[in-house]
Amino acid sequence: MFEISDFNENERVRFKNPPKEFFEAIGGIEGMKKLMYKFYDKIYESEISHFFPQEIEEFNKVKEKNAKFFIQICGGPKVYEEANGMDLNEYMIKVHDDFSITKKDRIEWLGIMKEALEEEAKYVDKELLKAFWDYLDNFSKLTINSFNQKEKFYKVLLDKNDPKEIAF
């Protein structure tokens, strides 16, 4: 179920936003908050905690924004206010560009998400869970921006109703 696919920097990344049915199955706004708060609590204790604010109030702000993003990207209400009209996924790639994220960090991040899902999404239909996981597994490749030579590289193919290609 929670497989992490390999990634090499010449690969073109394809992803689909998670289905709204997942958002409903997890329990809507409250369910998604519960999942994402648990995820961030685990992040705080993890090997990638150093990337995140150490001060609890600041950390909680990111935690809250993260939950809002996932509510919106899963087709829930438009509660994420940071993107200023930009495509949400495109904006999210830019947010991560401020940090040097490696392939190993992605694997750690996904491993923590797997734990949170195992605890909070036990009763979600397997196909919906798989669709959510596929989004995370694929989209997370685009948050990697630090390779061996410290180069920044990514190509995006937004695979939605109106697919378009973005190369930065």
Ligand code: HEM
């Ligand atoms: C599916 C993949 C991912 C998604 C959808 C995602 C989503 C998000 C969101 C919504 C935020 C909050 C943005 C805001 O401040 O408005 C965030 C922040 C952040 N994420 Fe991710 N993320 C992903 C993968 C990763 C990975 C692999 C890392 C690796 C370390 C990471 C590190 C961070 C960091 C460092 C921050 C910002 C903390 C700060 O503002 O100080 N993310 N992410």
